[in-house]
Amino acid sequence: MASYGFLFGCVFSVGAFYLRSPTKKSIAPSSASSPTSPSSASSSIDAAISNLRTHFGDRASICLSTDATDLESKGFSSWCQHAASLPSVVAFPESTDDVVAIVNAARNHGVPLLPFAGGTSLEAHWYAPRFEGEGESGETRPSISVCFERMAEILEVDEENGMARVQPGVGWQDLNEELKERGSRLFWPIDPGPGACFGGMLATGGSGTGAVRYGTMKGELVLNVTVVLPSGKVIKTRSDARKSSAGPDLTRLFLGSEGTLGVITEATLRLVPRLEESVTTVSFPTVEDASKAARAVLYKGIAVSSVELLDEVMIRSINQASSQTGSSSRQPLAEQPSLFLKFAGSSPANVKEDQRMAREVVLEHKADPATLRISSSPQEVEELWEARKVALWSAMASREGKEEGKGQPRAWTTDVCVPVARLPDLVRRLKADVAEHGLFAPIVGHVGDGNVHAIFVYPDGDSEELAAVTESVHRMVEWAQQLGGTCTGEHGVGRGKREFLEAELGSGTLGLLREIKGLIDPEGVMNPGALLPPKGSERRGEQGSPLAKHAT
Ligand SMILES: Cc1cc2nc3c(=O)[nH]c(=O)nc-3n(C[C@H](O)[C@H](O)[C@H](O)COP(=O)(O)OP(=O)(O)OC[C@H]3O[C@@H](n4cnc5c(N)ncnc54)[C@H](O)[C@@H]3O)c2cc1C
Structure with a gap:
């Protein structure tokens, strides 16, 4: 795995890594098994691939692949905690007509179809499904991944x-x-x-x-x-x-x-x-104070385009990472809960006025005046915002090479979201939980939306710490749901959070979702295993969410 110190300086090259340029593909015979049972041999996937080979004709060498690297990249992401689960073949359609042919082949032969775009989702969204009832260790079902790198116009x-x-x-x-x-x-x-x-x-x-x-x-x-x-x-x-x-x-x-x-x-x-932009960063004694100040700025109607909260652990990680790599000319930030505010307006004068008003508001809400930094040039906008952009890599770098005999750091990025005024309550519980269990989880939150990411960093291969992280993540989801919030503000459900869906939505709403799925996809070929929990696997929080209680 790459060094996170290195990644710290390369945030924007990550996109290029994910979006590979089209390459020559090869198609090899498949050893797929039955779509209905791991033991009964079936020719479903072979028949589907044969259909696709006929459809693509001369283009099959570039539009179908069973190359190991292609299969691996469509069945595992180091951002996800799930065991790798690879598709049998990757199709690279070039048009909507190609997609129709792929969908028809999958449906006619009962083979799961797994759409794949940038591959950056965090909850094993596009992993190949396993045979039902077999859990994480069960045999992988033969499936077709559909990658859109040749539909990128x-x-x-x-x-x-x-x-x-x-x-x-x-x-x-x-x-x-x-x-x-x-x-x-x-x-x-x-x-x-x-x-x-x-x-x-x-x-x-x-x-x-x-x-x-x-x-x-x-x-x-x-x-x-x-x-x-x-x-x-x-x-x-x-x-x-x-x-x-x-x-x-x-x-x-x-x-x-x-x-x-x-x-x-x-x-x-x-x-x-595209608007004029400026950035203000400022620190507060507590997360509660920072959160209240953020709401006050928003409710005043000040034209902010981002309101981000970083806790003191995250700020420390950022300071350490930038001093280690020497990659930033920025002064170290105060190691306290901090707000990063981005303003966007139609003219420099408008933005300046918004910045002035926000300054007044945050100072009325316990901001530490000595920590206030206000950008006065496009270069300073970049410099101040850069600290926010490198948060994830900095958190990971904090544990890199620190513990002898331990694996490289991996991150589990949580994504709960609650009504904005309840965020401090959630963060307080989370921080106490992390401290009690000796874990490391710096926090970055889109505080203006009540969305918070605790980035649990743990050593790869440390099953004991991973088990403790898993428990903490699950407690966090349940607290968010009890506070009237959601298990996911923006990353989606995938395979990681599907068991929490009923507790959040209620059985009536989840039932409707299942009915819609049954109506549109009666054969169940579209990304089975993502979003909808397998029946009986639903997990209910102690009290459930207010929405679930109301709806069931
Ligand atoms: C460093 C990092 C930071 C991140 N920050 C954020 C953030 O700030 N906000 C945020 O929302 N997310 C964030 N994410 C998560 C991720 O970037 C988002 O979930 C993103 O929307 C996924 O897009 P993708 O193209 O990578 O999708 P993929 O991972 O390829 O697919 C995601 C889902 O979409 C389905 N899908 C893909 N293409 C199609 C299609 N054509 N038709 C139907 N279904 C399709 C897949 O089957 C899968 O279920 C972050 C991830 C990383 C690694």
Whole structure:
């Protein structure tokens, strides 16, 4: 595994790692077993591959692969805690028609289909399913991974209407690069993990640091999606109009569906104006104080585009990492809970005024004036915000090479989200729990949304510490649900959190979700194992969430 000190300086090269350029593929005979049982030999996957080989014809060598590296990259991510589970074959469609052929082959032969875009999701979203009832150690079901690296075209940028049309393999960073190169005054504001692509972003319904201003992938910025349904039919969910009252919103049925309802092959997005930016960082005696100050800034109507909270453990990690690598000219930050505020406005004067008002508000809310830093140039914006951007790598670097005989650090990034004023309560419980169990979990939160990531860092291969981390993560989810919140603010459910869904949604809502799945995908080929818990595996918190109590 790479050194996190090295990664610290290379945040933006990660996208390039995930988005590999198209390469030659080879197809080898498969040794797949039956789709219904591990023991009964079946030719389902071979028949499906044979269909696909016929469909792709001359293109099979580039559009189908069983190369070990391709299979491994579609069945394991070091960001996930689940055991690797590889597909049998990877298909690389080049068009919606190709996707229709892949879906038909999968459905006709009862083979699971696993869409894969940037591969940055954190909850084993696209891992191959295992035979039902066999748990994590059961045999992997033969399956087809569908990778969109050959459907990575920006189909249209419509500057006049403020829209872009993209294929699922386009990365959000690539779209912004392209807009910049064209000299556009517009950009795409939702910024999940480096390397994430629109197919996965739409299917997880995630967000990023700008959600407090621009919303999430489930918001108004997604106008419509084109979807290949499990039946093989192709639909576009609605028109390109800014708003539409024509019936229920089917676009949003697919946002957050995690590849379980169909394959998204195109999306029409709204772009937003690129604005003047500035950054303020400031520290507080406690997380409660910082959180109250953040709410006061928001409720004053100040035009912030991000309000991020970093606890003192995270700030310490950032200071240590930057002093070790010497990669930053920034002064060390005060090792106290801190807010990182980003302002965005139509002119430097507007931004300056917002910054002035925010300064007043935070000082009224116990901010330490000696720690206040306000950017006064684009270079300072970059410098101050850089500390926020390197938080994850810094947290991991904190444990790198520190304990003799232990493995490289791995991270488990939690993602609970609660009503904003309840965040301090959650963070207090979490920090006490982490301390009690001797764990290491610096915190970074999108405090403006009530979304908090505790980044549990543990040594690879240390099963005892991993077990303690797992328990702590699960307690955190249950507390969030009891506080009226969710197990996931933006990363999605995948295979990691599906057991918590009933406690959160209630059996009625989960039942409806199952009915919708049954209606759209009666053969159950679309990403089985993601999102919906296998029946009987649901986990109920001691008290359950208020929503579940109300709904059941
Ligand atoms: C360092 C790091 C930081 C991160 N920060 C954030 C953050 O701030 N906010 C946030 O929201 N997330 C964050 N994430 C998580 C991740 O980036 C997001 O979940 C992202 O939206 C996933 O996009 P992807 O292209 O990588 O999807 P993938 O991992 O490829 O897939 C995700 C899901 O989408 C499905 N899918 C993919 N393509 C399609 C398609 N065409 N049709 C139907 N289903 C499809 C897959 O089957 C899977 O279920 C972070 C991850 C990392 C590693």
